[in-house]
Amino acid sequence: MDKTHGQHHLILTTNGAAGACAAAAVLMRYPDAHIQFTSPRHLPKALESLPEKGTPMAVHLCGIGISTPSDELTTGFRLLAKNITITWYSGKEHPDVAQYIAGHKTQIRHKGSAHSLTTQVILDALKVNGSARSLLLMELAEEAQSSKTARSELHRYCHDLVQAANRRFFFFGDDTLNEKAIRFLAGLENKSNALDTAVEHYRRSPDALYPLGSSPAMKTLRAHIGRLGPVPEPVLIVGPTGSGKEVMAKALHITSGRTGAFVAVNCAVLGGNPTLVEDRLFGHVKGAFTGADTEARGAFEEAHQGTLFLDEIGELPAEVQAQLLRVLEEKEIRPLGTMKTRVVDVRIVTATHRDLGRMVAEGKFRQDLFYRVNVLLVRVPPLCERLEDMKSIAAHVVSELEKSKYTLKLNKKDWDAIQRYDWPGNVRQFLNVLKRAAYLKYPVAEIIDEESRHSRLDASIEASSLHTIFFPESIEDVLPVKEMYRTYVQHVLGLFEGNIMRTARALKIASNTLRKYLL
Structure with a gap:
């Protein structure tokens, strides 16, 4: 913490651009001050955590309004140790602060204005205005207050x-980047690869890439991912189909700080052809096989200095499992058609819905590879274990649909149907049902009813062999052609992660035709 005349300085501020600009303004005066993030609701708890003894401390409250009962807040101030002095800065965006201080006797000092933003109040009070940096902070604060478009590339950055x-x-509960960002705004931190990478990830990664939900299970999972992200060891993600394993893999990549790309490979889609799998993973040189007219990079090279996500790793052929183990141990690949190796720097994340331990026992998966990919473990809970997350997931889907001019409204009947259904397809199925209801303009409850009937049929079909489906041995085994079409289309849609347009292109049918098969 910054020491001025024997005092430590602590900044209490909120998340967001306004809080960041206000905290940066304080840092311009006290560059070694410690930053702690809180919110109006949690301010009493933050005050309670301040030390009772020790070196005198000056606490700067900035960018914080009032949302807790005034008596609770007043109690928090009155219990402060005598070695703590508090200055509360507030501008026109927080008029409640001035009203509170005027009506309560506390030991805090107030620096406020009914006409200026909090950042300007701080710059004036601490006499650090008049520089290019202070002008930048004011412009950023104004843009945050009015939701204006950034006026320059620096502002956007x-x-x-x-x-x-x-x-x-x-x-993820990780505030290290928050502090770096505020110090950058204050001119105390230079641009770096780490900051550039964070900005780049933000610009190309919509919120949908992050694990949504506020249930205890998801909060714990996000915190776990936040801790594992920077660790350069392989991660194995386990969870049922549709639970969001790729979303977790992307979150691990974003929190890793790695500057390379995130590359996903679905091993199940590649099938059991070792040559095809090797080509996708390791690439090939020109002339490696008939039709190889040009050199092609594999997934490992595409993910150099980034993250390679191998989904359904349990489906890899035995020959490729051996090669993958060698790559993980030696950190180099050998493309098809050459004996020369190439060094790669890749963080491996794998996923499966199968029991790899049992596959090892049955001789279907290499034990040494299992231990190599299972250094760190992430378990994704099924949707049935976090039903309280469904409203936040639905709210996000509704918001995304509105951007594409589709509307979706959920009434009590819809929510009753949502709560009754067991969602065997987990989050992916839930997302697909909501989108289908919006696209087809049907009530969600009706879509779920159809889904339930088809699930029973699908379970019956799954119990049958493919041979019986396509070559029925009796009249009783014959299925309507429409049901066969629907089963196949649903399966392909799952391969494309529920993307209707890509599925339609692959099947060479119109998207409207595809939607008809799904009902």
């Missing part, structure tokens, strides 16, 4: 850096 830091803190 600062805005996106703060948003990236806020998002990391909200989802």
Whole structure:
């Protein structure tokens, strides 16, 4: 903490651009001050955590309004140790602060204005205005207050850096980037690869890439991912189909700080052809096989200095499992058609819905590879274990649909149907049902009813062999052609992660035709 005349300085501020600008303004005067993030609701708890003894401390409250009962807040102030002095800065965006202080006797000092933003109040009070840096902070604060478009690339960079830091803190409880972002705004931290990477991830990664939900299970999972992200060891993600394993893999990549790309490979889609799998993973040189007219990079090279996500790793052929183990141990690949190796720097994340331990016992998966990919473990809970997350997931889907001019409204009947259904397809199925209801303009409850009937049929079909489906041995085995079409289309839609347009292109049918098959 900054020491001025024997005092430590602590900044209490909120997440968001306004709080960041206000805290940066204080840092311009006290560059070694410690930063602690709180909110109006949690301010009494933050005050309670301040030390009771020790070196005198000056606490700067900035960017914080009032949302807790005034008596609770007043009690928090009155219990402060005598070695603590508090200055509360507030501008026109927080008129409640001035009203509170006027009506309560506390030991805090107030610096406020009914006409200026909090950042300007701080710059004036601490006499650090008049510089290019203070002008930048005021412009950023004004843009945050009015939701104006960033007026320059520097402004956009600062805005996106703060948003990236806020998002990391909200989802993963990691405030290290938040502090770096504020110090950058104050001119105390230079641009770096780490900051640039955070901004780049933010710009190309919508919120949908993050694990949504506020249930205890998801909060714990996000915190776990936040801790594992920077660790350069392989991660194995386990969970049922549709639970969001790829979302977790992307979150691990974003929190890793790695500058390379995130590359996903679905091993199940590649099938059991070793040559095809090797080509996708390791690439090939020109002339490696008939039709190889040009050199092609594999997934490992595409993910150099980034993250390679191998989904459904249990489906890899035995020959490729051996090669993958060698790559993980030696950190180099050999493309098809050459004996020369190439060094790669890749963080491996794998996922499966199968029991790899049992596959090892049955001789279907290499034990040494299992231990190599299972250094760190992430378990994704099924949707049935976190039903309280469904409203936040639905709210996000509704918001995304509105951007595409589709509307979706959920009434009590819809929510009753949502709560009754067991969601065997987990989050992916829930998302697909909501989107289908919006696209087809049907009530969600009706879509769920159809889904339930088809699930029973699908369970019956799954119990049958493919041979019986396509070559029925008796009249009783014959299925309507429409049901066969629907089963196949649903399966392909799952391969494309529920993307209707890509599925339609692959099947060479119109998207409207595809939607008809799904009902």
